[in-house]
Amino acid sequence: MAASPQTRRDGDGESGGGIGTLLHRDALYEILLRVPAKPLCRFRAVCRSWRSLLSAPSSFVAAHAARHRCSPCATGCPAATAGTGGGGDGEYKVLSLSTSRHYGMRNLCKILTVDAGGGSHGEWRDVPAPPVVLETFHRHTLVASGTVYHLVDRSNGWTIAAFDLEAEQWLPDLLHGPSDAPVPLTPARRERRSLAEVNRRLAAVYSTASTMDLWLLMGSGDRAQFGASNAEFSRHPWTWSGTNGSGQIRSRCGCWTTGGSPSGCGVVTRQMEYSGCMTRGPKRAHVWHTASNLEQACTPGIYCGSRSNMLMEWRSCSASLLGNGCTLFVSYG
Amino acid sequence: MEVDKGKGEAEETRKVAEADRDTVTLKSSDGKLFEVSKEAAARLSTVLAGMIAGGSIDDNGTDLKQIGSEALENVVDYCNKHANSIPSAALISSSISFNTAPFKEPEEWERKFVDRLSHDALFDLVEAANFLGMERLLDVTCHKISEMMKGKSPDQIREVFNIKNDYTKEELEEIRQELAWAFYDD
Structure with missing residues (x-):
């Protein structure tokens, strides 16, 4: 993987704002939906907006729980x-x-x-x-x-x-x-x-x-x-x-x-x-x-x-x- | 489909009788043209299927202003490979919203397809797939990125996704404590 996407799309008004500046919100959701529960919980430490996205109750967490058998994010506890x-x-x-x-x-x-x-x-x-x-x-x-x-x-x-x-x-x-x-x-x-x-x-x-x-x-x-x-x-x-x-x-x-x-x-x-x-x-x-x-x-x-x-x-x-x-x-x- | 609209200045390839054409021409944001099988496009992309059905395909190149040429080339490449490699009808789904079906593992060729892509190209392709409503391609590309994310630390994630850390040092330490279990990888 190339390691330097840093400057891409800085300030892109259409991107997901605080959620991530490289991807549109929808695309990022699609990716995060596929990440297993444990690293996902870890990613609450990424930034504030990720924390609220990745913490229950949120529609994302509900969707994630529905797609994964084990979802600590939903239950709050692994x-x-x-x-x-x-x-x-x-x-x-x-x-x-x-x-x-x-x-x-x-x-x-x-x-x-x-x-x-x-x-x-x-x-x-x-x-x-x-x-x-x-x-x-x-x-x-x-x-x-x-x-x-x-x-x-x-x-x-x-x-x-x-x-x-x-x-x-x-x-x-x-x-x-x-x-x-x-x-x-x-x-x-x-x-x-x-x-x-x-x-x-x-x-x-x-x-x-x-x-x-x-x-x-x-x-x-x-x-x-x-x-x-x-x-x-x-x-x-x-x-x-x-x-x-x-x-x-x-x-x-x-x-x-x-x-x-x-x-x-x-x-x-x-x-x-x-x-x-x-x-x-x-x-x-x-x-x-x-x-x-x-x-x-x-x-x-x-x-x-x-x-x-x-x-x-x-x-x-x-x-x-x-x-x-x-x-x-x-x-x- | 109409016959020639009289846009004679278009390239040679576009002068064939459109009614008989089995390809559609897509135009990237930077003006490059790509042809893709109409059948594959309709089958793999809900958006293109809608455009084809609704007759809003421009034979001189349907403008896809949101998609750069590199990503579009990958989309077309994927469609072609898909047409050649698997006889699967089960891959199409009507909905691109959250659903509860388990994710389907990428096939071997799909894995190879995304493995060769750079980080940037992969991100672009995710967006293109999302924009075009190509659920299967979205699945495959997102799967690849999620695989890549799994073992990463919050620091690395911030770097990859170009996210600013808006926590204070104390808050971060608190979160780390709270989520200590999640910092040990499976």
Whole structure:
């Protein structure tokens, strides 16, 4: 494609005004109608007029929804999914969490078992809804030790819903983050609360532009003890016992990880922007965007490999396996 | 169709008896003439079909002031290729407004047809197809552009479509947060 159409038709009175100066409005609509829902939602960030065009309620969104089976623009919420190693034996479970606004706000949860080869075992199964309605339009979800954690609220500490992948149910109580974390959060300072996985444990992360504090959820891995009352975070100093002087964390956006195990495999999906390898340092996180070399291969799939081998072996599984509009998170078996 | 209207100054090709002609002549905004099969034009373009049926085809070249010669050449090329390649009657639809039918995947030759076009040519062709009510061509060209858009960031989209970013930095950050999930590509 030629890359410099910039100056064409500047100021053309017949063009779509703010909608786009290169094409007439009708033609642009026709094009956008064919763009899948997810990138379309992303394009709300293009400009104001695109945002109103691409946000419900608009006649365009209705038309788009009619042409596509899955239209987050219409429902306002996509499916978010987490995958994990549920059992041993190279089996993984994929949790799909989506929100429906058709009948009031509620979550729809489904689970699917896949094997390491990417094959599915049976159909998506319905599982009970979480204890509170979860927003699915962010990706504050991650998997650690067979549990999917979903950050419900981070405005005042961390409030987390947890799904036990083995039992296939949500824990009835919400989990609360460390009480000694700095409050309140001031967005202007680019502070952020998020979740991460460190050496197979859930970590509460408080980060600013230059620092990062971690608290690990302690416990033997017996998931039954993850109740609201006895959840115990301990502040995790930056001298953690990762091998080779480094540990890998999975950031809130769901990256691949081996979680400190010498080898691992997991369900891998998408582009990973903030993910990477982190070295210890004096309260300073060095996050490398090491995942970028995987972006080329970011088809949904299962990877197997060791932590020293960044480019792991990929076994792709079909997109349909993962459900419509789903986003998977990495985990390991 | 009338016989010769007496416009003797027209080129040789236009002097044949119009009633028997099986082509129509189209004139681009910059005055170039193109011939296309009447049958294909009527079948593929609702606008041309209407003009042919209504007798408003100008035998010296029907003026299409909105369409440049490059785009018109592609339109004609498409019509000819279409006539030669597929025996499909299912491609015509009466409506060019939003409808709910799933989009039909482009055929192999249609893919090749749009793949060779430059960005600009593609945009021009979309508009020409839209103007002429050529639903199938519109489908194919829009499909191509939407494919191209899918993996792009808002920044890249602004660049391609020459759109000014009218958000403040803070607003943009807010939207990014809100739509964080959409910024990770499938």
